[in-house]
Amino acid sequence: MALVTLKEVLKKAVPEKYAVGSFNAADHSVAEAILEVSENLGLPVILGVAEAHFRYVHLESFVPFLRKRIEGLRTPVVLHLDHGLSLDSIRRGLDVGFSSVMIDASSLPYEENASLTRQVVELAQKYGASVEAELGHVAGGEGDLTDGTEPDPNVYTDPEQASSFVEDTGVHALAVAIGTVHGPYKGTPHLDLDLLAEIRSKVEIPLVLHGGSGLSKDDFQNAIAKGINKINFFTECSLEAVQAARAVLATGTPMSYPDLIATTKSRVREVVAKQIQIFGTRPLK
Numbered sequence: 126m127a128l129v130t131l132k133e134v135l136k137k138a139v140p141e142k143y144a145v146g147s148f149n150a151a152d153h154s155v156a157e158a159i160l161e162v163s164e165n166l167g168l169p170v171i172l173g174v175a176e177a178h179f180r181y182v183h184l185e186s187f188v189p190f191l192r193k194r195i196e197g198l199r200t201p202v203v204l205h206l207d208h209g210l211s212l213d214s215i216r217r218g219l220d221v222g223f224s225s226v227m228i229d230a231s232s233l234p235y236e237e238n239a240s241l242t243r244q245v246v247e248l249a250q251k252y253g254a255s256v257e258a259e260l261g262h263v264a265g266g267e268g269d270l271t272d273g274t275e276p277d278p279n280v281y282t283d284p285e286q287a288s289s290f291v292e293d294t295g296v297h298a299l300a301v302a303i304g305t306v307h308g309p310y311k312g313t314p315h316l317d318l319d320l321l322a323e324i325r326s327k328v329e330i331p332l333v334l335h336g337g338s339g340l341s342k343d344d345f346q347n348a349i350a351k352g353i354n355k356i357n358f359f360t361e362c363s364l365e366a367v368q369a370a371r372a373v374l375a376t377g378t379p380m381s382y383p384d385l386i387a388t389t390k391s392r393v394r395e396v397v398a399k400q401i402q403i404f405g406t407r408p409l410k
């Protein structure tokens with residue numbers, strides 16, 4: 126029984142001040158890479174599938190496959206729907222077997238965000254699943270690899286609002302906007318750690334940092350010290366896998382497709398293992 130909810134996997138992370146990595150997969154090989162690292166290190170992980178990536182898989186088969194795979198592991202793993210955008214897609218995700226869902230209504234006004242999040246919390250309860258929501262807005266698209274994005278301080282998370290949001294919705298984890306972006310950064314990232322500390326002082330549930338790729342080891346460790354408990358890390362896995370493929374193809378050595386996949390998968394394993402160590406993830410028991 127290795128499948129757990131987000132609430133379970135993060136229960137010690139707040140008092141013990143560490144983070145659990147959330148890594149997205151849009152195919153079997155990346156999912157395997159993430160799960161193998163978790164098993165090899167004996168540490169929990171959050172395996173995400175983003176709604177934006179649903180088009181790459183047959184969701185009704187892919188998620189049950191992952192669920193079965195996770196149930197055979199010794200380490201606790203969360204099967205998480207990342208950035209669900211509507212009640213319908215959340216319901217679809219819960220029906221196919223995610224143990225945790227994120228509703229991202231962060232571009233809506235506070236009341237609408239809170240109302241939709243509350244509905245998702247009520248729905249997820251029926252499935253025994255956890256819910257993450259976002260308040261303030263983390264800009265940028267994970268698929269957008271062009272120029273990079275700059276964060277907008279006008280949409281950073283307001284600590285007072287965060288406190289009432291958690292109370293109003295009953296959500297289990299909260300993604301905050303404190304200077305990160307999805308996809309590549311334009312310039313050097315600067316996290317507003319004072320703001321994070323203020324949010325942490327007003328909110329007891331686990332806090333989530335999206336847009337982890339591009340941050341330094343110090344950035345992560347400072348953010349974790351100030352209260353981050355879940356870190357979403359995708360773009361660098363994707364870029365590194367492509368880089369590994371380019372490098373091996375450039376040699377011109379004859380190679381089978383399974384060998385090419387093994388090469389990219391091996392690079393993803395390295396990136397994930399490195400990040401889990403940086404996040405200071407601890408065993409659940």
Ligand SMILES: [Zn+2]
Nearest residue numbers: 307335336357
């Ligand atoms: Zn995100």
